[in-house]
Structure formats: structure tokens, C-alpha cells
Amino acid sequence: MVTNITSFGRSGLSDWLMQRVSAVIMALYTVFLVAYLLFNPGLDYYTWSGLFDQTWMRIFSLLTFISLAAHAWIGLWTVTTDYLKSTPQRVGAQMLIILAIFVYLVWSIQILWGA
Amino acid sequence: MSNLQVSVYRYNPETDSAPYMQEFQVDTKGRDLMVLDVLHLMKEQDSALAFRRSCREGVCGSDGMNMNGKNGLACITPLSEVIKDNKLVLRPLPGLPVIRDMVVDMGLFYKQYERIQPYLQNDTPAPAIERLQSPEDREKLDGLYECILCACCSTACPSFWWNPEKFVGPAGLLQSYRFLVDTRDTATQERLSELEDPFSVFRCRGIMNCVAVCPKGLNPTRAIGKIREMLLAEAT
Numbered sequence: 001m002v003t004n005i006t007s008f009g010r011s012g013l014s015d016w017l018m019q020r021v022s023a024v025i026m027a028l029y030t031v032f033l034v035a036y037l038l039f040n041p042g043l044d045y046y047t048w049s050g051l052f053d054q055t056w057m058r059i060f061s062l063l064t065f066i067s068l069a070a071h072a073w074i075g076l077w078t079v080t081t082d083y084l085k086s087t088p089q090r091v092g093a094q095m096l097i098i099l100a101i102f103v104y105l106v107w108s109i110q111i112l113w114g115a
Numbered sequence: 116m117s118n119l120q121v122s123v124y125r126y127n128p129e130t131d132s133a134p135y136m137q138e139f140q141v142d143t144k145g146r147d148l149m150v151l152d153v154l155h156l157m158k159e160q161d162s163a164l165a166f167r168r169s170c171r172e173g174v175c176g177s178d179g180m181n182m183n184g185k186n187g188l189a190c191i192t193p194l195s196e197v198i199k200d201n202k203l204v205l206r207p208l209p210g211l212p213v214i215r216d217m218v219v220d221m222g223l224f225y226k227q228y229e230r231i232q233p234y235l236q237n238d239t240p241a242p243a244i245e246r247l248q249s250p251e252d253r254e255k256l257d258g259l260y261e262c263i264l265c266a267c268c269s270t271a272c273p274s275f276w277w278n279p280e281k282f283v284g285p286a287g288l289l290q291s292y293r294f295l296v297d298t299r300d301t302a303t304q305e306r307l308s309e310l311e312d313p314f315s316v317f318r319c320r321g322i323m324n325c326v327a328v329c330p331k332g333l334n335p336t337r338a339i340g341k342i343r344e345m346l347l348a349e350a351t
Contacts, residue, residue, distance in 0.1 A: 002312045004312065016343065017347070
């Protein structure tokens with residue numbers, strides 16, 4: 001057993017499962033958005049804004065953003081543990097990444113509910 | 116053309132400040148020799164050339180090395196399988212510290228092997244005869260027990276290169292699954308609980324170099340997938 005404190009779920013198994021589930025959610029969201037754009041060729045602001053006014057779309061979007069946050073945390077944490085061998089560098093990079101993910105997540109909530 | 120050009124990795128820490136590649140011309144007399152035979156012909160030219168070998172028939176796993184960029188056992192790799200443009204480049208197994216020339220320090224590899232407790236554990240009283248297994252249960256060990264620990268797979272694995280102290284590596288994990296799936300072993304829970312961290316098993320990124328190089332044709336990636344399935348079944 002190798003201990004760790006900066007990985008997303010503190011467990012390889014939970015990170016592994018989360019990485020796969022979040023990937024599926026992001027894939028579904030991408031397919032939906034691409035299909036929506038294809039079926040609405042003359043898209044205007046009111047239709048686009050109307051889509052994001054609906055609660056189910058906000059939940060779907062937020063779910064995707066949370067998935068993206070988790071996915072990025074797990075993925076970039078793995079990259080830092082592979083390539084950054086100096087502990088201050090690695091911990092520093094991990095803190096920066098987690099902070100940036102937090103900022104983006106809060107910002108995306110503000111965008112979703114602010115408009 | 117019977118003169119083969121061989122470039123071999125040389126390093127003697129007592130006399131060399133840095134490793135270098137030495138060129139040899141080897142007369143193969145037109146035969147399709149094994150790479151190990153070529154090494155012996157080179158040793159006749161320079162007796163200081165150091166490499167490991169023992170059984171010379173792919174059983175002991177001593178002569179794992181990197182031949183024209185691919186890991187394998189020198190004793191069962193014919194020249195026709197590896198040479199390009201009549202040139203052969205021999206290097207020690209990548210990622211492990213070099214002791215001298217082609218001889219590497221396998222310490223880290225064995226440490227990871229030791230970690231997975233590669234022996235049968237059974238806390239029930241020993242029967243008067245052997246612990247019996249059905250033919251079906253015995254079949255589950257096929258493709259696992261054949262591993263000869265030559266380290267070709269683990270030293271071809273980038274995840275093992277980056278984290279050799281934390282990632283068990285394909286060879287160790289193949290053996291880990293060999294004992295996890297053995298119906299005579301009763302330490303399954305304890306074994307699994309040692310493996311669920313983000314490194315030991317889950318640092319495998321499915322690169323599958325291990326499968327590509329295994330001289331015995333084994334599939335560590337499949338075994339790692341099975342360990343993940345067992346962990347998932349246990350924890351959900």
C-alpha cells in the first residue's frame with residue numbers, strides 16, 4: 001500500500017472509477033451539444049439562452065463541469081507524480097492545479113445561474 | 116553477407132566516467148544465430164564484456180536485454196528477428212541501474228515482486244495429502260505461472276520507469292493475480308487491500324509494452340484488468 005494525500009479520492013480504485021464515469025458524462029454532453037448545434041443551424045441568442053434557462057440543462061451542464069473538474073484533477077495529479085520528482089515542485093504544481101480547478105468550477109456555476 | 120555490425124553498451128564504473136557504445140564486427144558465417152551466440156563471439160574478441168546468461172534456452176530468464184530497441188531474451192531471439200540493415204544494437208534492460216556493461220541491478224524489480232507476497236498463503240489446517248484443485252480451477256493459473264521473472268516486461272513499461280518504487284509493474288502484478296486467483300490461497304482480502312492505492316496497480320495506463328515484449332507470450336495487462344475487476348467487486 002502506497003499512501004497519498006493529494007490524489008482526488010485518496011484511493012486508486014475510486015480515482016479509476018471516477019475517471020471512467022466522468023469521461024462518459026463528458027462524452028454524452030459533447031454529443032448532445034454537437035447534435036443540438038447541428039439541428040439548430042440558424043441558432044440565435046434567445047434560443048441558446050433559452051436552452052440554458054431550463055433546470056435540466058443547468059443540472060446536466062453542472063454535472064459535466066464537476067466531471068471535468070474531477071477528471072482534470074485525477075489526470076493532472078497522475079502527470080505530476082510521473083514527471084515532477086522534486087517534492088516542492090510537485091506539491092506546488094498540485095496545489096496550483098487544484099486551486100485553478102476550484103476557481104473554474106465556481107466560475108462556471110456563476111455563469112450557469114448568473115445569466 | 117556474414118559480417119554483422121554490432122553496437123554494444125559498455126560501462127565499467129571503476130574505469131569509465133560515462134557509458135559508451137562499442138562497435139564489434141562479428142562473423143556469423145551466414146548462420147541465423149541467436150543473439151546470445153553473437154554475444155559469446157564478441158566475448159571471444161573482448162573477454163571483459165559482461166552479460167548474464169545461464170540456461171541458454173529461454174527458461175532461466177537471465178539474459179533479458181534490449182535488442183535493437185526491443186526487450187527480449189537473447190538466447191531465444193534469432194538475428195533474423197531483430198537485425199535491421201545488418202546492424203544490431205544491444206543495450207541493458209532500460210530503467211534499472213547498470214552494474215557493468217549489460218548487467219543491471221534487479222533490486223527494485225525484486226523488491227516489487229517481494230511486495231506482492233509471491234507464495235501460497237492458507238490459514239486452514241494442512242490436509243494429510245495435497246490441497247486439491249479441480250481441473251477448472253487449475254486452468255485459471257495458465258498464462259500466469261509460466262512467468263520466469265526475466266524483467267523484460269517491467270523494464271519496457273514507462274509507468275515502471277517513472278515510479279519503480281511505487282508501481283508494482285507488470286511482472287509483479289501478473290504474479291499477484293496468480294495468487295489472487297488460486298483457489299487454494301485464503302489471503303485474497305489482505306492481498307487486495309494492499310493494492311487499491313493509486314500506484315501499486317492503478318499506475319498501469321494500459322500501454323501494453325509488457326504484452327508486446329514478453330518472451331513467454333504472457334499477458335500482464337489482462338491480469339491487471341482482472342485485479343481491477345476483483346478490487347471493484349470487493350469495494351462496490
